[in-house]
Amino acid sequence: AQSVTQPDIHITVSEGASLELRCNYSYGATPYLFWYVQSPGQGLQLLLKYFSGDTLVQGIKGFEAEFKRSQSSFNLRKPSVHWSDAAEYFCAVGADNAGNMLTFGGGTRLMVKP
């Protein structure tokens, strides 16, 4: 069975600083990987996904993620954080390439200091 670990429960960064959120997965086959964001009181919104091909994936809101098979990681990055990025971020791995059976990590809550 697949699993996802997000080692950092909370992260605080200053506005304008760079950001990296960690995600490690366990899955026996080629993983299908996703990052979602949840703003307070909102549902989840897809930031980006990796199915195959280029291991550096660009998403919405200036986010990117890099798939590293050797490290079983799919870390999310942003070069300059904005106050509106404060939210909870979830990494997920899919058991099929249609994005149906998702296993989510525990989430990382991002706080942004002015």
Next chain:
Amino acid sequence: DVKVTQSSRYLVKRTGEKVFLECVQDMDHENMFWYRQDPGLGLRLIYFSYDVKMKEKGDIPEGYSVSREKKERFSLILESASTNQTSMYLCASKIAGDGEQFFGPGTRLTVL
């Protein structure tokens, strides 16, 4: 604009009550999902439906059932609510093929 709506944002029920959570999507999506979200555990899949009257168990189906009589509507049923079912419940939908899941705003259920 895509939309997934859930019938209530907040719900308070008593132990033993039968609880219905409703989800409606207006995107003509084939697949619909119910998750529960708990701090530190992320989202866990309860049930998944890939067509009207069709369902698949997710990771934590115990204590829950679902109903999908129409394509746009997917209901989660707690036959006899218990305090350990206090949680945030999220509904999602997507097309049958490759695609992202679109989430509703969630229902925060408290069982007393």
